Amino acid sequence: MSPMPLYEQIITIALCVAGTMLTRFLPFLVFSSKKPTPPVIQYLGKALPCAIFAMLVVYCLKDVTLFSGSHGIPEAIALIVTIVLHKWKRQMMLSIAGGTVVYMILVQKIFL
Known part of the structure; x- marks a missing residue:
């Protein structure tokens, strides 16, 4: 099994960051502190x-x-x-x- 090319590593890391940020910030966007x-x-x-x-x-x-x-x-x-x-x-x-x-x-x- 060959290692992932650099572009695949960058895409993987970017998707992990996006997924983590989405799960962290989404509740604050969906549920207002005023309600x-x-x-x-x-x-x-x-x-x-x-x-x-x-x-x-x-x-x-x-x-x-x-x-x-x-x-x-x-x-x-x-x-x-x-x-x-x-x-x-x-x-x-x-x-x-x-x-x-x-x-x-x-x-x-x-x-x-």
């Missing part, structure tokens, strides 16, 4: 973080096999750490990061 935020958007702001967290849990546990390998023990421990951290601190990023770090430590060949 109240629509109820649907307020609902999504409350519901989506929980839904994304649940989808992340499902994605992380989809390939766990209880009858082979580590039998899902590292995943279970990391999940428990994530739940405890979230109940204790109520900070989603801390919960995700803490569970990830614990999982990564547990699955290293050195510790098994």
Whole structure:
């Protein structure tokens, strides 16, 4: 596979910049600060973080096999750490990061 020519690299970077800017600035263009935020958007702001967290849990546990390998023990421990951290601190990023770090430590060949 040959590397991308310079013009393709420039186009790719430009599209990434445009996409990032669009997603950052579009909400400010669509929703005026003079008008109240629509109820649907307020609902999504409350519901989506929980839904994304649940989808992340499902994605992380989809390939766990209880009858082979580590039998899902590292995943279970990391999940428990994530739940405890979230109940204790109520900070989603801390919960995700803490569970990830614990999982990564547990699955290293050195510790098994």
